[in-house]
Amino acid sequence: MSPAVRFQNVSRRFGSVRAVDGVSLDIEPGEFFALLGPSGSGKTTCLRLIAGFEQPDDGHIEIFGETAEGVPPYRRNVNTVFQDYALFPHMTVGENVAYGLMIKGVAKAEREAKAKDALALVKLAGYETRRTAQLSGGQRQRVALARALVNGPKVLLLDEPLGALDLKLREQMQEELKSLQTSLGITFVFVTHDQGEALSMANRVAIFNEGKIVQVGTPSDVYERPTTRFVADFVGSSNxxxxxxxxxxxxxxxxxxxxxxxxxxxxxxxxxxxxxxxxxxxxxxxxxxxxxxxxxxxxxxxxxxxxxxxxxxxxxxxxxxxxxxxxxxxxxxxxx
CATH class of the missing domain: 2.40.50.100 (RNA polymerase II/Efflux pump adaptor protein, barrel-sandwich hybrid domain)
Structure with missing residues (x-):
């Protein structure tokens, strides 16, 4: 079986800055994969390359064996949950969740039914008619997640989606996201600068620094057996x-x-x-x-x-x- 996502020597430059510098990586189907690194390390640019919001200057990207370069975001079988959620304030919760289906021309009754199912999946059954302004931060995060899942993506991209939540709610959502990913069986690619999030949720982690991947492994691999001083210092604390x-x-x-x-x-x-x-x-x-x-x-x-x-x-x-x-x-x- 082809990897869910494959990067082959991928680079992305912004002027003289190499935001992504020769990255090669395979993410397996059904894997919860974390891209972990400090700000400016290249992890979010990699996520945007998978989504189609950026195009590589060099290298090759595949999504389930299909070439991704030049393919627009709406033609990729991926969806993104953004850090700021990007919900429409003038729409109800149900309309927000069903928006992507409406754009695709899905009939109203079908998209409403699918939106209802997606909201039940993220524990928001019965919230269809509420306005997003009436929701807590954790509830808005769930609506954004339902909106991404309702399209049935093969890869779900999460760009620091828990960053705006308080500690207790963030820990709760970590458990819920991991449980949801396990039950759905789809590939999650999760960007974070929080080592605890990556170690607690991911099957594997790629550590980024200065546009390059410096180590890939299971959470226990990168924590117990760091291969560089950067990884030892960045993932947890180390002498x-x-x-x-x-x-x-x-x-x-x-x-x-x-x-x-x-x-x-x-x-x-x-x-x-x-x-x-x-x-x-x-x-x-x-x-x-x-x-x-x-x-x-x-x-x-x-x-x-x-x-x-x-x-x-x-x-x-x-x-x-x-x-x-x-x-x-x-x-x-x-x-x-």
């Missing part, structure tokens, strides 16, 4: 150890990632097991973060961060020892 520090503490002579939650804080005089590494130092900061406490310790060579369960009694300027399994140090090649 990035220089080669000389890593090899002195039982690792390899390469840039190395050590996640703070793998580091424990113990008394300076504690005994260390053979399969553990250690470093003594002075506590420079203690930050209570609810379920955990973040502790920064300045060792002889460099500052290290440990994330430990909340409740530990630690104080600034206290002498401690950090310990961690040697196996928790992940080599990152050249560490670029």
């Amino acid at each position: 990035v150890l220089p080669p000389e520090f890593a090899i002195a503490h039982g690792g390899t002579a390469s840039w190395t990632s050590l996640r703070p939650e793998r580091v424990d804080v113990v008394p300076e005089s504690a005994t260390v097991a053979a399969d553990y590494a250690s470093a003594r130092g002075t506590v420079s900061a203690v930050s209570y973060q609810g379920a955990v406490t973040r502790v920064t310790v300045v060792t002889e060579k460099l500052p290290l961060i440990a994330t430990i369960p909340a409740g530990a009694s630690l104080h600034k300027d206290e002498r401690v020892m950090l310990v961690w399994p040697k196996s928790a140090m992940v080599a990152m090649g050249d560490g670029a």
Whole structure:
């Protein structure tokens, strides 16, 4: 079977800026795929290339085996949910959802029935006659989702659709989106700069930086086994150890990632097991973060961060020892 989306050495330039720079990528049918990266990294431009709102300067794009270059958005079997939802304020909820079907010439009774089904799918049954101004932010997000789904796309594109929601509602919608994608079985391509969103929802994640993909893998792959310093720093939090520090503490002579939650804080005089590494130092900061406490310790060579369960009694300027399994140090090649 052909990939749902295939990029082959795709580039897109805006003047002298290479927004997308030689990207090659396969997204499989039925996959929840996240494009993750900081602002300006190229992820949204890639989404727009799939949608047809942009055309590549170089390379080749396929959607389910069909060439996409030069094909206008309305002829692609994809739909987009935008960050600002782009709902029509003068239309009812039902009319918003059915708008795409109306443009396609679908009969009124059929499009109203399909709009009703789509709203039920996103838990808004009975909202057909309401105005969008009467809805909460989460409800507007669901209407935008229903409007995209009612056309039966083979690929659904989501451009940071949860960005305007508060934390609790965003977490709720993450669960609902993942559940919806699983039940529908269609390909979701989700753009976000939020690592938590990508890790919690996606089957696979592509990490973007400066127009290029720097790593692709499952959420656990990119978190547990980052291949570059950028990925280690961007996806979660990491102690990035220089080669000389890593090899002195039982690792390899390469840039190395050590996640703070793998580091424990113990008394300076504690005994260390053979399969553990250690470093003594002075506590420079203690930050209570609810379920955990973040502790920064300045060792002889460099500052290290440990994330430990909340409740530990630690104080600034206290002498401690950090310990961690040697196996928790992940080599990152050249560490670029």
